[in-house]
Amino acid sequence: xxxxxxxxxxxxxxxxxxxxxxxxxxxxxxxxxxxxxxxxxxxxxxxxxxxxxxxxxxxxxxxxxxxxxxxxxxxxxxxxxxxxxxxxxxxxxxxxxxxxxxxxxxxxxxxxxxxxxxxxxxxxxxxxxxxxxxxxxxxxxxxxxxxxxxxxxxxxxxxxxxxxxxxxxxxxxxxxxxxxxxxxxxxxxxxxxxxxx
Amino acid sequence: xxxxxxxxxxxxxxxxxxxxxxxxxxxxxxxxxxxxxxxxxxxxxxxxxxxxxxxxxxxxxxxxxxxxxxxxxxxxxxxxxxxxxxxxxxxxxxxxxxxxxxxxxxxxxxxxxxxxxxxxxxxxxxxxxxxxxxxxxxxxxxxxxxxxxxxxxxxxxxxxxxxxxxxxxxxxxxxxxxxxxxxxxxxxxxxxxxxxx
DNA sequence: TGAAAAAATGAGCAAACTCTCATATTTTGT
DNA sequence: ACAAAATATGAGAGTTTGCTCATTTTTTCA
Numbered sequence: 195x196x197x198x199x200x201x202x203x204x205x206x207x208x209x210x211x212x213x214x215x216x217x218x219x220x221x222x223x224x225x226x227x228x229x230x231x232x233x234x235x236x237x238x239x240x241x242x243x244x245x246x247x248x249x250x251x252x253x254x255x256x257x258x259x260x261x262x263x264x265x266x267x268x269x270x271x272x273x274x275x276x277x278x279x280x281x282x283x284x285x286x287x288x289x290x291x292x293x294x295x296x297x298x299x300x301x302x303x304x305x306x307x308x309x310x311x312x313x314x315x316x317x318x319x320x321x322x323x324x325x326x327x328x329x330x331x332x333x334x335x336x337x338x339x340x341x342x343x344x345x346x347x348x349x350x351x352x353x354x355x356x357x358x359x360x361x362x363x364x365x366x367x368x369x370x371x372x373x374x375x376x377x378x379x380x381x382x383x384x385x386x387x388x389x390x391x
Numbered sequence: 392x393x394x395x396x397x398x399x400x401x402x403x404x405x406x407x408x409x410x411x412x413x414x415x416x417x418x419x420x421x422x423x424x425x426x427x428x429x430x431x432x433x434x435x436x437x438x439x440x441x442x443x444x445x446x447x448x449x450x451x452x453x454x455x456x457x458x459x460x461x462x463x464x465x466x467x468x469x470x471x472x473x474x475x476x477x478x479x480x481x482x483x484x485x486x487x488x489x490x491x492x493x494x495x496x497x498x499x500x501x502x503x504x505x506x507x508x509x510x511x512x513x514x515x516x517x518x519x520x521x522x523x524x525x526x527x528x529x530x531x532x533x534x535x536x537x538x539x540x541x542x543x544x545x546x547x548x549x550x551x552x553x554x555x556x557x558x559x560x561x562x563x564x565x566x567x568x569x570x571x572x573x574x575x576x577x578x579x580x581x582x583x584x585x586x587x588x
Numbered sequence: 589t590g591a592a593a594a595a596a597t598g599a600g601c602a603a604a605c606t607c608t609c610a611t612a613t614t615t616t617g618t
Numbered sequence: 619a620c621a622a623a624a625t626a627t628g629a630g631a632g633t634t635t636g637c638t639c640a641t642t643t644t645t646t647c648a
């Protein structure tokens with residue numbers, strides 16, 4: 195762990211570089227040399243802060259998880275879910291989109307499949323960071339719905355949101371907008387029917 | 392291209408090995424040496440049939456595309472779509488699941504994101520192999536619906552089906568069953584509302 | 589049957605990658 | 619100002635991987 199300001203800046207620069215590269219080239223093509231070069235530092239410095247390549251991504255995921263938790267705590271509530279579940283869905287979709295845009299590399303990390311077993315635990319936790327609290331909110335808002343159904347619905351909602359936004363990210367602005375709208379429509383209809391209005 | 396029976400068997404064995412490895416370790420960890428070893432042949436033979444690693448996957452994708460087209464031609468019809476769009480959705484979901492189970496590596500190839508630019512064209516074509524014909528069937532079954540809405544709906548249906556089945560594939564049998572059922576529910580509701588009964 | 593064509597083999601080259609370490613530079617505390 | 623601690627550097631060691639090629643084995647066919 196860095197103690198001087200100088201090294202703390204490098205630490206942050208390395209993470210920023212990793213995030214940007216992740217966004218641009220994806221996980222498979224991410225290399226430690228490229229990260230160091232983009233962070234304007236030497237490969238040696240990278241390995242002074244991180245024991246290996248996975249650790250860099252793991253630290254990024256840790257930050258991403260915090261952002262997600264902050265968003266859920268700030269924007270989602272039992273009252274909102276109970277009042278209008280469609281509006282609840284809208285907030286979830288818009289919130290995830292905002293996070294994706296603000297944090298380079300987020301969707302790359304969030305979506306990658308079996309990337310040579312890398313940070314797999316962390317990625318799964320990132321998903322549970324969303325599914326679990328959302329399910330708990332629904333539990334409080336709709337106590338009569340069976341727990342199993344609630345969990346399944348939130349799993350569907352989370353997975354669907356994740357992938358459609360990931361796909362949308364690769365398209366032009368116009369396509370992104372309509373995909374988001376269709377997604378809200380679909381999830382709203384689904385939750386209305388499976389959980390309640 | 393192989394001319395003797397012996398080499399044609401090797402050609403097929405290499406493709407089978409690649410498909411199994413793709414299923415087991417994913418694209419990122421796929422190596423030509425591993426493919427050759429699993430096919431019980433030498434690395435030299437692999438490069439006698441395929442100019443490079445991408446070509447092996449490309450050939451696999453070519454076969455997958457044919458399977459998808461065959462399924463659509465055999466199982467989907469304008470009549471079915473016009474009669475009951477929910478049943479139409481059920482057939483699509485079950486059909487894709489059947490293909491996924493029958494063809495090792497299918498979901499691995501179908502779902503991978505930005506795998507170092509590999510066979511990207513082919514992967515996109517695979518998606519259009521589904522979206523385009525489905526949209527055409529809907530066009531015939533529901534001629535009053537605007538073309539743009541139809542295309543968007545089918546894109547959403549295809550993407551959602553793809554990812555949820557990909558996720559389901561990593562879970563136990565019980566989870567797969569309920570995810571498929573929830574998926575049918577959601578897509579059925581969505582299409583009923585956006586296209587018609 | 590024998591020579592030419594086709595197919596098979598695997599050692600190893602070249603390139604790319606992760607990560608180490610001896611050395612140099614900067615910061616800190618006194 | 620000076621020594622010790624912290625930080626920075628990049629050449630290169632050690633692997634892995636895609637792919638080649640000289641050589642051997644099998645098949646074809648007159």
